[in-house]
Amino acid sequence: MKNPGRVFLVGAGPGDPDLLTVKAVRILNQADVVVYDRLVSTEIRKLIPETTRLIPVGKAPNCHPVPQHEINRILIHEALQGHTVARLKGGDPFVFGRGAEEALDLACAGLSVEVVPGISAAQGCSATTGVPLTHRGLASGVRFVTGHSREGRPLELDWDGLADPDTTLVIYMGTTNIKNISAQLIASGLSRRTPVLAINNGTTPSERRLKTDLNSIAENLDREQFSGPVLFIIGRVVNLLGSLNDHRRRTPFVQPSTPQVDIYV
Amino acid sequence: MKNPGRVFLVGAGPGDPDLLTVKAVRILNQADVVVYDRLVSTEIRKLIPETTRLIPVGKAPNCHPVPQHEINRILIHEALQGHTVARLKGGDPFVFGRGAEEALDLACAGLSVEVVPGISAAQGCSATTGVPLTHRGLASGVRFVTGHSREGRPLELDWDGLADPDTTLVIYMGTTNIKNISAQLIASGLSRRTPVLAINNGTTPSERRLKTDLNSIAENLDREQFSGPVLFIIGRVVNLLGSLNDHRRRTPFVQPSTPQVDIYV
Numbered sequence: 001m002k003n004p005g006r007v008f009l010v011g012a013g014p015g016d017p018d019l020l021t022v023k024a025v026r027i028l029n030q031a032d033v034v035v036y037d038r039l040v041s042t043e044i045r046k047l048i049p050e051t052t053r054l055i056p057v058g059k060a061p062n063c064h065p066v067p068q069h070e071i072n073r074i075l076i077h078e079a080l081q082g083h084t085v086a087r088l089k090g091g092d093p094f095v096f097g098r099g100a101e102e103a104l105d106l107a108c109a110g111l112s113v114e115v116v117p118g119i120s121a122a123q124g125c126s127a128t129t130g131v132p133l134t135h136r137g138l139a140s141g142v143r144f145v146t147g148h149s150r151e152g153r154p155l156e157l158d159w160d161g162l163a164d165p166d167t168t169l170v171i172y173m174g175t176t177n178i179k180n181i182s183a184q185l186i187a188s189g190l191s192r193r194t195p196v197l198a199i200n201n202g203t204t205p206s207e208r209r210l211k212t213d214l215n216s217i218a219e220n221l222d223r224e225q226f227s228g229p230v231l232f233i234i235g236r237v238v239n240l241l242g243s244l245n246d247h248r249r250r251t252p253f254v255q256p257s258t259p260q261v262d263i264y265v
Numbered sequence: 266m267k268n269p270g271r272v273f274l275v276g277a278g279p280g281d282p283d284l285l286t287v288k289a290v291r292i293l294n295q296a297d298v299v300v301y302d303r304l305v306s307t308e309i310r311k312l313i314p315e316t317t318r319l320i321p322v323g324k325a326p327n328c329h330p331v332p333q334h335e336i337n338r339i340l341i342h343e344a345l346q347g348h349t350v351a352r353l354k355g356g357d358p359f360v361f362g363r364g365a366e367e368a369l370d371l372a373c374a375g376l377s378v379e380v381v382p383g384i385s386a387a388q389g390c391s392a393t394t395g396v397p398l399t400h401r402g403l404a405s406g407v408r409f410v411t412g413h414s415r416e417g418r419p420l421e422l423d424w425d426g427l428a429d430p431d432t433t434l435v436i437y438m439g440t441t442n443i444k445n446i447s448a449q450l451i452a453s454g455l456s457r458r459t460p461v462l463a464i465n466n467g468t469t470p471s472e473r474r475l476k477t478d479l480n481s482i483a484e485n486l487d488r489e490q491f492s493g494p495v496l497f498i499i500g501r502v503v504n505l506l507g508s509l510n511d512h513r514r515r516t517p518f519v520q521p522s523t524p525q526v527d528i529y530v
Binding site for chain 1: 278281282283284285286287288290291357358359360361363364365366368369371372378380381382383384385388389391392393395396397398399400401405406407408409410411422423425426427429431432502505508509
């Protein structure tokens, strides 16, 4: 019997191939087989050598072409053949990636797993939009939440805890439930005027942005008809949009540590 | 007058040079001058060409050799000389990096700033320890908080909101205040037995780990006498420590989606 191959759970980052880590690129170049998600961009797949076998196991919302247990089975099967397997996942495998479920199944099968972190969508979108996730006087911390609920079930979140004006709230996979999410946050005490930035296809050439507030996000998002993933950044930091990128407009300007800032985008 | 140079705020990641992004490496190779923090590892500095000018502006807790306004002045001065400036910061510049303060000052001076995200310490430590930041049935989200308060001031956090057993809590820069933090979380309703993982020098060859619980973290940390940065991961996911990395121990094993798991590390 062959020695089993190693499995790497690799974060592909938010879409821009430049945001892959050095380690991720090296593993993609050395792997015998790459098992990849729908969220892994075409540009990133182009970095993989042509001789490498590619197995797509893409997931779309409410549509799972390859069930999780089948993905796990593929990974185990390939590793047991002695292949070096790269399991390439959008973002970071340990932030909403279900990476730990795959890793646990692999470990159960006696296989060695190594995790390579990736830039998460929140970080990628923060960098391209110039909206920091934390900022003195505006946000003392940041919170990543999934807005996706399991099939048909209501979204159960700690709304009171989430409605903290001093924390930046980032919602992943929230498009379907954004009306409910914004209503619950307002009902729990966040101001209707809390700024919201929705970023579609963040860090890719097709990145689009919508700046609005909690009160109007659901209605405005309907109008935009974004296709592809949308990330929501909610909180005062959103008011910094435009402050970093457009240096021609000098005033009015934001003073660091000022709780309220003017918007001039 | 020369055309001003570009400034890049570059995330250096958690320490391991392999976790730099491709973009960060390219910018470090092209920059005329690199202005770097104390948290940027020696291994990463070694990647910078010998001909590149290096300016250290390291900050240690309660000891700021170069004040923030002076750092900003250096960046502006260098860029106005026409130099391409890489401002290299530990982790991600927009997660507790004060990156936005620097970027705003640069934008105020009419300079162009580009932000390159980095792997944050939470992600790096999550990958090396095999403790995911989110996991079905254990943590529906993750929250990054700073445990550092401004000089002499008490730590003002939304303790009730933080005491959510369904969210993984990651504390950056919390060593000094960990006794207060753990006491407040317990007082706000988190179980004393909530598992805590303290990671010292995460992702570097000198990484050390301490697994304990909220009740004992302050006392146990005192005993360890860690030097260098410490990150705290608090929540049920910490019980997965050891499950992924040591594949020789097959049972007892964690069932995905099981709220309580056995520890066998």
